[in-house]
Amino acid sequence: MAWTRDEMAARAASELRDGFYVNLGIGIPTLVANYIPAGMHVTLQSENGMLGMGPFPHEGEEDADLINAGKQTITELDSSSYFSSADSFAMIRGGHIALSILGGMQVSEKGDLANWMVPGKVVKGMGGAMDLVAGVKRVVVVMDHVEKSGAPKLLKACTLPLTGAGVVDLLITDLGVFEVGRGKSPLKLTALASGVTLDEIKAKTEAEFEVGL
């Protein structure tokens, strides 16, 4: 049995440490906020200009001036602060954010990440992803292990346009966890999802990897 989206988010939450300033991407990474361990103080940054993101509002309490980077309505905390996009990316680019958890389309054994466009098909844009992978101290990618077609997404080299080269520290998929180490050390499988065999994960991975379970 592969991990569910929530199980992947819970695994990613184990990367959090007390006192961390963290940026969570759209999709599964957003769910990580639900798995912050009790008693741990983590401050969530939203790159549109906020530190200290609170939970989604109750119905009827939505504020059009208060959204996250996924354009969802959110709330503020007593500890929150607001700032411009230039200040926000000074925090990101300047290395002041400890951890970024992002979604991915492809990851390579060299630590490259592609998650912003499919030429001729998907035209969305990179948003803040290129700045995050360039500036944040530790980059964790959470994604399905293969495409809907079954094609592998953990590759020797990405075929899609890159978001960043040699930027991924850790990869969490629905099948397991890999230390990527920004491509500076060999790719290493460090955990398997419950019920997933080594043979299965090898069959679904193009990249070369070591096994360190």
Added chain:
Amino acid sequence: MAGKTQKDAAEALAGVLFDGMTIMAGGFGLCGIPENLIAAIRETGVKNLTVVSNNCGIDGFGLGVLLESGQIKKMISSYVGENKLFEKLYLSGELELEFNPQGTLAERIRAGGAGIPAFFTKTGVGTLVAEGKETREFDGELYVMERGLTADLAIVKAHTGDAEGNLVYRKTARNFNPMMATAGKVTIAEIEHLVPVGSLDKDNIHTPGIYVDRIFQGANFEKRIERVTTRPKETQMGEEKASA
């Protein structure tokens, strides 16, 4: 000295617009957008615009209305995923598009307004974004040169302002507005509340009036929400209800 305060968006735009101009428009998604000015620009029919904005609104609202009317020739943005018409016009070659990483876009505008013609950033090194641009090594790391960015006109939205052009933004509606206010040859601010000079807290003015040429209180603000997301009482989990 002529006053900065204008009656409405149409009056504020008088004599400013011309075909082929570059316009910066504040906002992130639909949050903090100058919606009265966008509607008034549509009415004028000015065309062949290059628009600098993080996003391009949605179908039928925000900058999306200028796409529908065919007034935009080129967008400089970081993310346009909410807009189906945008994707269609781009893929068919009817619209030019320059993608900038969001932080690079913000810094290009900040630099442009501050008289800095170029800067080096790590963002985008080794990607399509760096192609054709100068790169340079500093302290063992590779950086790419990005240019400062200015515009013929900046249209920004603030919550409160006064006749001097001093502006205060509210919550995450601040986003790109403060930098854009500095980077327009002409900057027009539309605000929700025009207050008497002297009533703003001088220590907490986000954009000092020197950057603002014209200011007006918007007639009505729809302030549409793109993704209303709420949680049931007593739980943490968010549930998306509907898209705008």
